[in-house]
Amino acid sequence: MxxxxxxxxxxxxxxxxxxxxxxxxxxxxxxxxxxxxxxxxxxxxxxxxxxxxxxxxxxxxxxxxxxxxxGGSGDEMPADGKSIRPFLAIGATALFIFMLDTFGYWLSTFIYALTINIIFEYSSGENMRRVGALAVLVSAALTVLGWLFFVKLFDLHLPTGVIWHAG
Amino acid sequence: MLADLAGGFLKLFEFWTFLHLVGGFLLGLVFGAIPGLTATLAIALLLPFTFGMELSNALVMVMGIYMAGIYAGSVTGITVNIPGAPSGVITSIEGHPLMKKGHGAKALGLDAFASSAGGMIGALVLMFVAFPMSELALLFKTPDKFSLVLLAVVTVTIVSNGSLWKSIISMTIGLMLATVGIDRMIPVGRFHFDSPHLVEGVGLLPAVIGLFAVCELLSQAAKSTTIKAAVHKAVQPVFKRRDFIPTFKEIRDIGLVTYVKSSVIGTVIGMLPGGGAAMASFIAYAEAKRVSKRPEEYGKGSHEGLAAAESSNNAMCGGALIPLLTLGIPGDAVTAIIFGVLLIQGLAPGPDLLSGSFAALSPMFAALFIASTFVFISILIFGPYYVKITRLNRGMLYSFIAMIAMVGTYASAFSFFQMWVALGIGAVGFFLRAMGYPVIPILMGVILGPYLEEYLRRSMIISEANPMIFLTSPISLSLLALTCVFVYFLRVRRPRV
Structure with a gap:
């Protein structure tokens, strides 16, 4: 029923x-x-x-x-249905979309990559200082890689941030 | 036709085209081998970039991802008993016991050999069947086209696991999303709530990114620690390259018949809407076991079972492209996204596609064949490192996927609205998936909805609202009968894995 x-x-x-x-x-x-x-x-x-x-x-x-x-997408029920992580990921993505226009690609992408990294890597009992340091390095590298990929390889225009151009 | 096919193979000798094939293949290997990531996701992430690619490069890259992704789904199934994709589940039933017995390299070698053989047979069938079939498809009139799209809609709905009611709801949500925007027959806006963005309708790209990238990201976030723990618990074996090469005796013991029959089964299953690699491998495996002289070995590391499952799921790739290219009907998630790639490149999948653009599409056929040969070569190069792939830092992996998906969505139309749509569809998709609603029917509804509605309305106009038009055309009647047969065999008397 x-x-x-x-x-x-x-x-x-x-x-x-x-x-x-x-x-x-x-x-x-x-x-x-x-x-x-x-x-x-x-x-x-x-x-x-x-x-x-x-x-x-x-x-x-x-x-x-x-x-x-x-079939094709491995579309099964998430194992941990009560996890807060998906909601954090939704929040981080929404924040990224807000920030992209205002702050531009570099800052917003770095923060987004960092947040997603921490959401995935964080678990109790791990050395958070090590996880955090690695996440910062990885996020910075991904941001640069993304810029090279979109701008240099595919010649696409990415937002530079209205805040930096104001005044 | 043969000259065009030869031209397709020659195109692969061009440096950039070849590089796209190799790049796509490597991307497919990585995405297929990592549990949770699939070829579907890899092609979805590539979709925004195909806007700026040359047609042949885009198609060749997609074929590389497709073939490698389907193959690599079995690699982690064999090594750590966690299939990278549903298509690898049956392979892991036979492959992992071999791994535990210390024959992991042999299992991976036989797996790659069978995948190569199956992939090549499927690609050959595609090359020589697609064109005649597209000429046959030109005979289809509007009511026949409606019945054909209805067949695809019904089949995709009923093959999803779980509650049929939930599958119907998922499909209907997709069909509803497809009605947003300007009506295709009368130029009036529908369901746009006075938003200029919605007047254009819900784009295929944010729907694909939302349902396959964002939804997957959220699902993996929910279960990330589970997989991480399982992968880290697994023992890391040491392989030498020569261990991967199967001997002639091993291949002879499996038998040519097993390879060919399983590949044909895979190709035919691929041609059916909703078929997919998982179903292909299951049916070929069941058939191989039924006729086997050594059925007692199945489930304990049977070479024959392993080869049957793998030949079949890679042969499926060629088969699945046939209805897409000849009838304009994508049968599963991957072909639905390839449908998007073709649309982005200005090609409308359907009966006219091959008669007008066979030469332009021939590098795609050639790429599928060559990618099949890469499968066996890849095991010799990357075999010793496959277990390490699963140990990649998941934070790095998913932040890369999230960044590519969202920035790619923006860059495809320079629109923040598209990003919101992708996030919205992804979040709703995740929620529905968590509640037991399948998401693939939603995407299929978005893609097939406009065609279903248009053909229905046109048929009703032609017949002056007499629904008997669908029963008086022999083709339409046959397709409706086939729909009933599928409902009976796939839902009423459903095969159990």
Missing amino acids: FSGREALVIGPLLVFNTVYLVQALDMPTPFEAGEPGPAFFPLVLCALIYVSSFGVMFSRRADGDADAGD
Whole structure:
């Protein structure tokens, strides 16, 4: 039967689907002018989401189903589902996108690489001074490597940072 | 056609093209061999850079990654019993027991030989089957195309493990994302919430980077310590290069029939939507065991089982490209990303592609064949170092992946919005994956959605809203029947590994 865990997905999904439905209903009604029109396919998809959501909620299998294996990508459930690291990585990536425009490639990439490095390498019991020193070196090297790769090899333009050009 | 193919091989003699092939191959080896990293991720990371590459260089590099990545997935499966990719799971069942018996180098050598043989057979089938098949595909009318895309959508949905309802939701989310932006038939915006960015729709590149790079980064962050501990616990053996070369007797004992039959199975499975390397290796392994004179050796280090699984999963590469290039239907995640590479290069995969651009695509066919030969050469060069690859500093590796993925997304369109889209899709993908929802159907939905909708609507217009149009065309009817057959065999009577 339906569990609170499934509600974490189904709840927001139904909200999203309803918003999508409202938008689809704002378009011309399908077959009004004799052809399906732009709302037809989205309405079919909306119906499919409602039916499948009920399927997840009331199917006995779905509840214990955590093995969404996806062949090609090794798409299995993370072993440590309660880890805080993924959320730290999301935060670090969001911060990087904010910083890239303002501070430019060099500073923001160095901080981003350093943060991701520490997120992956940190574990209790390790010598943090050694991990930190290595992370700084690796991040600096990656930042330089990235610049050589994007700018020198592929001739792409990277943000230089609006803050350095202000005033 | 043969002259074009010869031209494709000659193109590989050009220094830069050859360098792209070797570079792609090495990248594929590293990504395939490291548990958690896959050929899919490597090609996804390469995608933003293909904008600035010459067509043949981009395709040749992708082929190098593809072949090496599928092969290398088995290397750590043999050495430390942690397959680098799902395609290496069956190989590790036979390869790791050999490793424990002290025959690790032999297992790696037979593994590379079988991969080379399978890869070459798959590439040859691709070269000689794709063109005639694309001419056949020109007979497809709009309702037939709809039924074909529907076959791909349904098959990709049902082959995902776990709850079918969750797979349907994943696919539908992808199809919904594809509806954002300007309608392909009537020029009106849909679901853009007055954002000028969304009017352009959800790009393939942020979807690929989000679902395969960001999502993978987050998943690995969640389990990084587990793999690290397992790899460091493993004993590091010492190999000599000559130990990797299989003897003639060992190859004869396995038998030519095993290599060829497994490769054909792999190629055919590759041609089916949703097939993939893991399924190819499982079916070839099961078939080899069924007809084996020594079935009792299976699971304890059977050379035959190892060769069957590996020939099959590398032969799959050639097979998987056939529906992509002839029908415009990507059957799995890797071919979906290759679909993106072709689009970026201004080529629309579909029945017209090979008739118009066979010569331009021939270096790709040649590269797949040559990359297969590299597999065996690579074991002789890098064999002694394969175990060390798994010991790379994971912080360094993932900060490199994160940086390349995000900066690459920015650089592809000089857009911060694209970066937000990639992060958003990646975070949602990670959350869905953690809750048991497969993510590959989402990408397939994004790619196939526009075609599914367009062919459906066009068919309905032609037939004046009569759905019988899908049943009156023999091709469409056959494809719908095939869809039902796939549902029956892949879901109702599903094979168990």
